[in-house]
């Protein structure tokens with residue numbers, strides 16, 4: 001029999017979960033009911049479901065899922081200030097843009113999931129859930145969200161849970177920290193109180209900073225992001241499209257789901273390099289100043 005929860009209990013549990021996630025380091029928390037994920041895709045900038053439904057559905061990953069909790073953690077501004085210097089190191093962004101934040105997102109989502117289970121609700125922590133798959137068909141069809149994706153689409157979940165909005169660069173922008181955030185999620189059987197979504201696009205209509213700052217011309221003015229060009233990372237992983245796709249196929253399972261996973265964190269070691277492009281699209285985006 002399906003476990004039920006009263007209105008008062010729902011509000012209390014939801015607030016408890018928000019407080020716990022915040023205490024653990026989340027700067028934004030939101031809840032999306034799984035029904036929101038069933039709405040038809042539309043790919044326009046600022047629309048509620050402007051990311052294609054890549055990866056698995058919440059109910060596929062956790063049978064009986066009713067809510068998706070999304071958390072955002074911040075990347076400190078100093079990380080970008082340092083990353084944009086001409087110094088030949090990618091250590092700081094690699095660590096505090098990826099590695100440490102992956103662990104923090106695992107820590108937050110694991111603890112939230114355990115707390116929900118202590119209350120009787122089966123819950124699945126997703127953590128940072130970075131890209132691990134390549135869908136060539138979506139690349140060839142020119143979809144807004146190009147081929148690289150993880151097992152669960154965190155950016156789509158972030159829009160649907162009101163954590164942020166989609167920007168021209170394809171990143172999620174939160175109200176307080178702009179695009180300087182990383183995302184994680186918990187899928188749960190608990191019927192938590194839904195958060196309101198945020199309407200419209202966060203990007204000023206004339207802003208082209210990310211488009212012009214990307215060394216690979218991976219972002220166009222309509223908000224299409226070419227993940228193949230982005231993956232090349234300023235030429236480090238190839239310069240021609242075929243070279244980049246060939247390199248990509250070494251790291252991502254293009255055909256099946258059983259082989260070729262990307263070892264995310266080896267790329268964050270200083271000297272191996274993590275984004276020699278210096279994540280210019282994120283570093284130059286002014287939305288964190290808006291507040």
Ligand code: SF4
Pocket residue numbers: 213214215216217218219229230231233234275277278279280281282
């Ligand atoms: S991460 Fe680098 S290559 Fe990719 S879109 Fe941003 S600036 Fe361009």
Ligand code: SF4
Pocket residue numbers: 167168169170202203204207208209210211284285286287
């Ligand atoms: S740089 Fe400008 S256009 Fe690009 S994501 Fe940020 S606000 Fe939007």
